[in-house]
Amino acid sequence: MAFNSIAEFIAMGGHAPYVWSSWGLTLFLLVALVWHARFERRQLINSLRRRERRERAREQQNAAQAPLQTVVEGGQHDT
Amino acid sequence: MWAFIHKLGSPKWFYGISAKLEPWFWVAAALLIVAGTVWGLAFAPADYQQGNSFRIIYVHVPAAFLAQSIFVSMAVAGLVFMVWKIKVADMAAAVMAPLGAAMTFVSLFSGAVWGVPTWGTWWMWDARLTSMLILLFLYLGVIALRGAFTSRDSASRAASVLAMVGVINIPIIKYSVDWWYTLHQPASFTMTSRPAMPTEMWLPLLIMVLGFYSFFIALTLMRTRNEILRRESNKRWVRELVQEA
Amino acid sequence: MLQETTEVAPRLKEPGEGLALALTATLKRDLVLMLRRRGEVLNPLVFFALVITLFPVGISPDPDLLALIAPGLLWVAALLAALLSLDSLFRSDFDDGSLEQLLLAPQPLAALTLAKVAVHWLLTGLPLALMAPILGIMLALPAGSYLVLAVSLALGSATLSLIGAIGAALTVGLARGGVLLSLLVLPLYIPVLIFGAGAVQAAIAGDSVSAHLAILGALLAAALMLAPWAIAASLRISING
Numbered sequence: 001m002a003f004n005s006i007a008e009f010i011a012m013g014g015h016a017p018y019v020w021s022s023w024g025l026t027l028f029l030l031v032a033l034v035w036h037a038r039f040e041r042r043q044l045i046n047s048l049r050r051r052e053r054r055e056r057a058r059e060q061q062n063a064a065q066a067p068l069q070t071v072v073e074g075g076q077h078d079t
Numbered sequence: 080m081w082a083f084i085h086k087l088g089s090p091k092w093f094y095g096i097s098a099k100l101e102p103w104f105w106v107a108a109a110l111l112i113v114a115g116t117v118w119g120l121a122f123a124p125a126d127y128q129q130g131n132s133f134r135i136i137y138v139h140v141p142a143a144f145l146a147q148s149i150f151v152s153m154a155v156a157g158l159v160f161m162v163w164k165i166k167v168a169d170m171a172a173a174v175m176a177p178l179g180a181a182m183t184f185v186s187l188f189s190g191a192v193w194g195v196p197t198w199g200t201w202w203m204w205d206a207r208l209t210s211m212l213i214l215l216f217l218y219l220g221v222i223a224l225r226g227a228f229t230s231r232d233s234a235s236r237a238a239s240v241l242a243m244v245g246v247i248n249i250p251i252i253k254y255s256v257d258w259w260y261t262l263h264q265p266a267s268f269t270m271t272s273r274p275a276m277p278t279e280m281w282l283p284l285l286i287m288v289l290g291f292y293s294f295f296i297a298l299t300l301m302r303t304r305n306e307i308l309r310r311e312s313n314k315r316w317v318r319e320l321v322q323e324a
Numbered sequence: 325m326l327q328e329t330t331e332v333a334p335r336l337k338e339p340g341e342g343l344a345l346a347l348t349a350t351l352k353r354d355l356v357l358m359l360r361r362r363g364e365v366l367n368p369l370v371f372f373a374l375v376i377t378l379f380p381v382g383i384s385p386d387p388d389l390l391a392l393i394a395p396g397l398l399w400v401a402a403l404l405a406a407l408l409s410l411d412s413l414f415r416s417d418f419d420d421g422s423l424e425q426l427l428l429a430p431q432p433l434a435a436l437t438l439a440k441v442a443v444h445w446l447l448t449g450l451p452l453a454l455m456a457p458i459l460g461i462m463l464a465l466p467a468g469s470y471l472v473l474a475v476s477l478a479l480g481s482a483t484l485s486l487i488g489a490i491g492a493a494l495t496v497g498l499a500r501g502g503v504l505l506s507l508l509v510l511p512l513y514i515p516v517l518i519f520g521a522g523a524v525q526a527a528i529a530g531d532s533v534s535a536h537l538a539i540l541g542a543l544l545a546a547a548l549m550l551a552p553w554a555i556a557a558s559l560r561i562s563i564n565g
Contacts, residue, residue: 002124007122015132015196022189026138029181037301044308048321214504216511223507229496236561237494245552248512255515
């Protein structure tokens with residue numbers, strides 16, 4: 001141990017602002033990068049899932065509407 | 080060997096294998112960085128000249144190493160993409176660029192902060208700091224160029240070419256800046272190169288460097304997998320994977 | 325149609341002579357085109373003179389101070405002037421489609437781009453180098469360094485043209501490539517600036533300048549060897565993208 005007490009450790013022999021600011025920024029950036037990657041992943045999976053659901057819903061809708069549409073088109077041809 | 084490279088080129092295969100490797104690198108990164116932090120901050124002895132401000136070395140040097148290595152890896156990935164048309168290589172290059180820029184910024188910031196107790200000023204046109212600053216501009220150029228194209232394929236190829244041009248220039252820039260600095264400030268005090276650092280000082284440094292490299296690999300794997308999901312979102316295997324998850 | 329292509333193909337694939345012909349044709353065409361737009365050739369020179377005028381106004385008219393910083397100022401201003409002219413290097417050819425013709429030519433694209441870069445240097449770098457001593461007088465540049473200034477600028481600006489052409493080729497397809505171009509190219513200009521300005525400073529100090537000029541020459545040789553391939557690849561990306 002290079003320090004005798006917690007207070008001495010925090011004071012860093014008078015160099016506290018320099019040591020703690022550079023360590024703080026570095027560790028903050030590392031954590032932020034990990035957080036960003038995880039956030040990106042969650043967003044991506046959510047949006048992909050939403051799209052999947054939307055497309056399936058549209059397919060079902062199309063299947064349900066298919067006979068109806070031909071009837072409507074047939075009706076338009078008559079007029 | 081060739082079969083392996085071609086397999087690596089398949090996004091699906093890469094997605095699977097990197098999912099298995101990723102946790103190991105995260106664990107290694109976390110353990111090494113925590114160990115290096117505790118050792119470097121609390122247990123390593125203070126420097127006889129610089130006192131405790133010397134402890135900035137444990138973030139400054141790993142970040143600087145990573146900043147340079149990431150640029151080289153990016154250029155290698157660009158070369159692989161241009162020669163073998165392996166898309167995964169380009170995805171990796173795309174996610175490496177912001178990380179490299181962040182690491183360059185960290186090394187610049189910690190270098191500038193370190194300058195206050197050692198030189199008495201926030202900024203010196205020191206050879207290392209100057210070439211780091213130029214490296215930051217090179218990273219910003221690659222990122223900006225990739226963002227400027229509307230077609231993804233053009234963006235990838237343009238960024239690959241620029242990364243390769245940059246990596247050829249990095250040693251030239253480094254040596255010319257060193258030469259320029261020694262001409263203008265002969266034999267001044269450099270922060271990091273010192274004769275015979277004792278073991279209890281450089282061992283935590285080595286641990287931090289290894290930890291930063293593991294972090295780089297883990298984060299690149301993770302973000303490359305994100306990029307695969309984004310670019311391959313119309314493939315059947317991605318759709319099935321998303322439903323399972 | 326098929327017959328026509330089989331007839332034409334052998335004639336296009338003439339070795340040696342075909343390349344020389346294409347090179348001189350490209351050189352001549354670019355020279356004529358550039359000389360017709362005299363404004364574009366003169367603009368960098370005017371810019372150079374203007375920037376040099378700004379410094380005494382902005383800093384101090386004191387000749388001693390100006391003499392001290394003159395080598396760096398002249399080099400930086402010339403470098404920026406050369407940068408300014410880069411955007412138009414491939415722009416008009418890109419707009420009127422002749423760049424695509426260049427890509428389709430059977431001769432290697434790298435060689436043809438070298439001809440275009442040579443014209444750019446002849447009409448930008450060389451005039452800047454010739455003009456620099458005059459501006460040097462205005463900045464009270466110490467005697468004995470004028471020739472070195474011109475020679476180092478002439479050598480260095482050739483490298484600047486080659487490196488800059490890579491950036492110009494990468495950004496020619498983009499709508500607003502101008503600012504991006506300087507971001508891409510300026511960091512790569514630094515070694516040339518260091519040794520170019522260093523040569524002038526060495527001349528002022530009375531040291532030997534041959535080392536500086538030799539390194540500038542080495543940089544040029546390396547750029548001549550590598551840059552054409554990068555320019556050609558970048559042009560292909562910009563055209564096909």
